[in-house]
Amino acid sequence: MLPMQTDTPLVHIIGAGLAGSEAALQLAERKYKVMLYDMKPVRRSPAHHSDQFAEIVCSNSFGSQNSMDDQGQLSVSASGLLKQEMEQLGCYLLNIAQQVAVPAGKALAVDRDAFSLAVTRQLQQHPNITLMPQPLSSLPTEGIVLVATGPLTTPELAESIAERLGQKQLYFFDAASPIITKESINLEIAFIQDRYQLDNQQPGNSLEEVAGSYINCPLNRSQYEALHLILLSAEKNELKPFEQEAAEKTRYFESCLPVEVIASRGVETLRYGPMKPVGLVDPNTQSRPYAVVQLRQDNTEGTLYNMVGFQTNLKWGAQKLMIQSIPGLEQADIVRYGVMHRNTYIHSPAVLLPTLQHKHTPSLFFAGQLTGTEGYTESIATGLFAALNIHRQLQQQGSLTLPRETMLGALLAYITRPEAITMSFQPINSNWGLLPPLENQVSLKKNKKLRNQQYVERSLKQLQQVISLHKLTEKPVAECFQ
């Protein structure tokens, strides 16, 4: 039973994990009454082991931070940029993480127990937050609701979310292929062409003039056999029992086999599956390759490409070796490794706006891993941003979309991109490939360090303008409570 609401607007937040805890603190500090539900300590997911909130379930690292290196040069990363943006936006959990940091070079790593304990105390002690220790099995139907129950949302609530969004709009298992930046693909070896495209070409057009949607990496027989051997011997991640169960439920064994499992079924199997060369002609040899690895455009800007049919459970080091053994991908810059794991997330392109609101119910918000962003830092960032838009809604201000030039704006644009509405959708973490190119991008191709520094400069400048214009970090007493 949900508590009755009277005249004061109430925000229901479901899930006191990373996203939900950040959102609760942001809203409570703005003087809204927050009802924060978490199933702990009544029940725990298979990956959660403590009764504290904002639990860090695996690695204790929040990823790298931007800093000065030994030579006094600014050293930047995509995750570092996201953190700088979160700092500018006044993030609470990042601040707590910095207070309980442990030495980890350029990374921000934390004492996990101290971190969760500090967040839990702030939530417990806040006068505007009421903690509701109960597993919810359905979404509240009144008031503003933020759903932040994470990748291991309980099956009952997942069913309720699916009912609200449509049964096909919820995934339970993430079987993702690696994603690579286009600029790191060697197009002197790889070629752009769609299958059977040449059959429809005007006579007289040269192969080089063919424009297609796929990038194809051609392999000769010995290269193919070498790749096959790598796939057979590469080190794999073992699925945990609860992941195995989810995988079997989604029937990935039939529809979405890991590339290494296909390889284990025989040397020819891949060549008749995702690596089939039919309908393709390599312009360099003017003939059909023995096998191909195809890459498909992954974002609107065309800066990211995913490896078609290469969903994999190989360890990251082994994946890198495998990918870089493919002709044309020797220098591949892998922005997202393939994964296969239990992961509950919504089909955000179809149901969510970049403001983190449901497309048809403006009072229903989503944040955290459930939205198809991936990672601790990304989860906190989306919790923060959802709270800012909830605040704006309660103040009768229009919802805000962040500039694409910021890492958070680019992440939200990616997970809600319209062209993915009808495609299978895979989660993403912060990476440089999401950002729109700089004006002088081409001249910076060989100087990635400088290019990345300019990305950071552009983002922080634009974000600062948005913050000042919309007074985003001010925490006024909400009018309705004065």
Ligand SMILES: Cc1cc2nc3c(=O)[nH]c(=O)nc-3n(C[C@H](O)[C@H](O)[C@H](O)COP(=O)(O)OP(=O)(O)OC[C@H]3O[C@@H](n4cnc5c(N)ncnc54)[C@H](O)[C@@H]3O)c2cc1C
């Ligand atoms: C096994 C595993 C390992 C991961 N390892 C990493 C890693 O090393 N690094 C990294 O960056 N990311 C990792 N992630 C991904 C992701 O960053 C974390 O899962 C992150 O905690 C997600 O934050 P969140 O706020 O979306 O969800 P969570 O932090 O999981 O919070 C969700 C909260 O909702 C509660 N809840 C769930 N269902 C209900 C319900 N029905 N009613 C009430 N409460 C409910 C849960 O108890 C939980 O407290 C991992 C994910 C998993 C599943």
